Amino acid sequence: MRTKIIRVAEGKQSTLSQLYIDGIFQCYLLEDKIREVKIPKQTAIPEGNYTLRRNTWGGMNAEYRQKFPKLHKGMIEINGLPNFSFVYIHIGNTFKQTAGCPLCGFGFELVNGDYQVLRSKDAYQMIYPKLLAIAQGNEKGISIENNFQF
Incomplete structure (x- = not known):
């Protein structure tokens, strides 16, 4: 799989991940907490294999x-998720800004038991062209897996 999100740490209400393209680390991602039962706009994406697509009709455009x-x-939308829709990789810093979507950042910190990502706009501008090329190409797959390390 060309694009991979590997979750590496959990906070009280947050999940920290790393984004890889072709095996090369790109940036950190921040999601909501992983939950057994989905709470709309407050739950991390389930582990699995999905596709990336370009969405030109959603409200954030x-x-x-x-x-x-x-x-x-x-x-850039992660498509094919069970019980989720309009899940975009976008900018933001805290789990309160995720709305069920991954936020990108060039660094992270732990504040009051929850992770935050840093320099989100910079990370977005760097990864967007790469993710767009994948979403428009033949190999659109993205995998999400848990591998908690800290």
Whole structure:
């Protein structure tokens, strides 16, 4: 699988992951807590194999088109998730900003028992073109696995 999210740590309400493309570390990702029973907009994506696609019709497109006029060609959506829809890789720093989506960052910190990602906008601008190329290419697969290390 070309694109992989590996979860490495859990906070009280947060989950920290690493994003790899072709086996090379790209950035950290932050999600909500992993839950047995899904709570809308407050639950991490289940482990599994999914696809990436470019979404040009979701509500975040206008906001990102304005924020990144030269970069944005549509949101990068993780598609094929059970009981989830409109799950985008986007910018933000804390689990309160995830709404069930992974947030990207170039670093992380643990604050009051929960992880936060840092320099999210910078990380997004770096990974977006790579993820867009994957979403528009032939090998669109993305795997999500738990491998908690700390």
